[in-house]
Amino acid sequence: MLHFWYVHSMLDHIRDKNALITMQKAGISKTQQRIAVLNILSKAATPLNISSIRQSLQSKTRINRVTIYRILSLFKMRGIIRDITSSGISYYELATRENPVHPHFNCLNCGKLSCLEPLTFSQAKHLFNTDENFSIEHIEINISGLCSYCRNAT
Amino acid sequence: MLHFWYVHSMLDHIRDKNALITMQKAGISKTQQRIAVLNILSKAATPLNISSIRQSLQSKTRINRVTIYRILSLFKMRGIIRDITSSGISYYELATRENPVHPHFNCLNCGKLSCLEPLTFSQAKHLFNTDENFSIEHIEINISGLCSYCRNAT
DNA sequence: ACCAAAAATGCAACATAGTTGCAATTATTT
DNA sequence: AAATAATTGCAACTATGTTGCATTTTTGGT
Secondary structure (H helix, E strand, O other): OOOHHHHHHHHHHHHHHHHHHHHHHHOOOOOHHHHHHHHHHHHOOOOEEHHHHHHHHHHHOOOOHHHHHHHHHHHHHOOOEEEEEEOOEEEEEEOOOOOOOOOEEEEOOOOOEEEOOOOOHHHHHHHOOOOOOOEEEEEEEEEEEEOHHHHHHO | OOOHHHHHHHHHHHHHHHHHHHHHHHOOOOOHHHHHHHHHHHHOOOOEEHHHHHHHHHHHOOOOHHHHHHHHHHHHHOOOEEEEEEOOEEEEEEOOOOOOOOOEEEEOOOOOEEEOOOOOHHHHHHHOOOOOOOEEEEEEEEEEEEOHHHHHHO
16 A cells, blocks of 8 residues: 555655646746745645745745745746635636636635636626627636535534 | 806715715714715715725815725625725725626726626526535626727727 | 713724845756 | 856835724714
């Protein structure tokens, strides 16, 4: 039987490799800080906000607050990640083919952001009577309430 | 023919009266600052963010930054206003029967937030497969791109 | 209309998010 | 392996938002 730590170090290794490939494709320098940020986002099951990212990073990599902002901003520009702002807080998630744009659910109790089933852009676009000639570039749908855990806990 | 200033002072008078009635109904003290904030929001054609509200207020009423936050928070709790957070900035609009919850359009160029045609809560709710037992309390839909003005200006 | 009690405002101080310029460090290219 | 280019760290700054406490304004009873 494989050991826990072994499986994990193996996964970490794969992730590091993927991170390098991603940055290669994007044509940006492969720095330790960028790899670390990318790995944290690829490990995450839900979109993460800056403070979660900082916490996860500080234990492993020495990284400045400003650097995180700059890396996230660069990743966003290059289409590597997407940001979701729910209740005034920015969350980040990987933007891959396998992970298309989708609505999010923000628990008002625990604050966790979960991903909902995707709605295609055209489906969503169809909903809104935009006879006024707006050019739609982004549709953000955020739903809030209580997640199943918090709902049952109360 | 009626003079411009006359019509306006008349409208202001009606607004002041409406503001007083609103606060009476909500069972909260009728203060100058609250009347001023309420009037600004009732005059506005689009949802306003804090800095717009501050700017509009400072010319007329002496009011502290903190007071505006407290008033908006109270109004929100009492259901007098609604807040919309688009791209990390909070905007406020009157929450009346005639003005139901609706999606918003945020121009990425000029930053202005416009109101789109409403979608009923049940229409919107129906869209999302929430088989997981989330309890939905709020659905926020924000669309961004270029407004007609900015689109044509470029 | 006045006075006491209750409520709201102003102010100072603080916390967090996010940005910018510049010097020091790290990647990349040859 | 060295020179150049890019990135990071740091200090300082802006904006948003919050809290405690003293001062002022509203409210409600007389």
